[in-house]
Amino acid sequence: MRQLPASKCIAFEEGVNAFYLDNPDCKYRPTSHYYREFCRGYNFAFFKNKDEHVQSIPARCLRQV
Secondary structure, eight states, X not given: OOOOOHHHHHHHHHHHHHHHTTOOOOXXXXXXXXXXXXXXXXXXXXXXXXXXXXXXXXXXXXXXX
16 A cells, blocks of 8 residues: 655644544645645544444434424
């Protein structure tokens, strides 16, 4: 498996941390590779959280709204 340079890993980790800190603002330019890495990290954290927590809520509890 090919390893990413440290700066790209930092952008990915910033995206993961941004999700958990509820701060979706990205400091990178929208057309840059670092922006895509940030978004990839943010989406990774979102889907990990969704699979672990949201899907474990029984459907009957969700229908009460």
